[in-house]
Amino acid sequence: MTEIRHEPVAPTRTQWLAPGSDIDAHRHDDHQIVYAARGVLAVTTGAGTWIAPANRAIWVPAGTVHAHRAHGALQLHLVGLDVTENPLGLDAPAVLTVEPLLRELILAHTGAPGHDDSPERRRLRAVLLDRLAASPQQPVQLPSPSDPRLRHICDTLYADPADRRTLAALSREAGASERTLSRLFTAELGMTFPQWRTQLRLYQALVLLAEDTPVTTVAHRCGWASASAFIDVFRRAYGHTPGRHLPRGR
Template identity: 75%
Template sequence: MTGIRHQPIAPTRMKCLAPGAGIDAHRHDDHQIVYASRGVLAVTTDAGSWVAPANRAIWIPAGAPHAHRAHGRLELHTVGLPATDNPLALEYPTVLKVSPLLRELILAYTRDTEAGDSPQRARLRAVLLDQLHISPQQPLHLPAPTTRRLSALCDVLHADPADNRTLAALGRQVGASDRTLSRLFHAELGMTFSQWRTQLRLYHALVLLAEDTPVTTVAHLCGWSSASAFIDVFRRAFGHTPGSFRNQAASARSWKGEAFSGEG
């Protein structure tokens, strides 16, 4: 990432971002939890992208350069935590499952920032940290390649997630054998080609659903053979159907709050 801004304190607050709006690359000296109660949040680093709908949050460790992007009308909640408080002991961005209790804790903590360091707020923060500590990690990371041939192949699929060609056929386009590419997927991205392509398709599916694209159309645009196959994969990844997520995104678009962008 180039042009990274340094923002020493990670703010605790709620803010609104219009569809497609973003927060440029920056870093904090504090840890940060970012959570979208409406819309879909994408966090990008040099190592790849993390995407989170409303039942997921993203842990961003102190010092990690990152940028935000809103898909759909976004209500963004950020919780700053001093670098001395690391309940997860994680040194890289991570997607966490958000339980109904954790969701309400995040909403309350980010909306009541005027209370300062009151005893009530300290207790709320303590419970929030306890819930973060027990929140399961979710495999919603789309790692970014670094070598030229693997980057070229990934760019092809980013441009058309529905491209169903085999690794061998894609390799002929970028000038590498399927054996070499398979090795690079494991070595650079820590997953198989099939696993990475599924992650990519889920990433694009979340974006399309946030834009109110019909489920059947999303399945087609992202390369699933049928809507039922897409629904099955989506439910296993996110714990609910794409239809329920799309309905949530549609209700978010009726929200009339002020949209703005800025540093996060």
């Protein structure tokens, strides 16, 4: 069994990760905010994967075993918070909206020397915590199934997000009825089959966009009937068009 690294103090710093690189599974005794100012970040725990483009951050509670993966060149900003500092009152990972002021606060805080305990830095941190408390949560998560029949369906779609078969058609391969699988999606993953598939496609779309894949190609590979349909769903999920995520501004 792989040993989980234990780093008692969650660091506050800025670092770059190359495309496709990972930070292996570990845990902190502190809470942590993880924000990618560039690229797309995926944080995986035992409960699933949380995805954060550049207008989202991920809240990782103290004690949570988690791993990071970079999609595209990742400019990573880490904010460690003492276990007593929980402005959102959350005990599970969550994706948070990063509005412009919060973004600048995170960049300024992680860019300052970690040992600096000046009055200016304390004031900056206090405002950052205030803005975090007001940050809405976003449903940008791919939960992990435990039932083997459900896992078969999810793995099939992971391999090919453009697979357009219905749950009834996929259920014949999984050895369970459509009704059983539909119930499992709701019970285990907290969402319906169409909702989970849309989340998967959006996740894969973010990964492809971070790799500088054209929008039309992303729409096709992820199963949308047209680029316009993809853009509409993407805009409703993230508040802007997918072209904003192309590294070279295609």
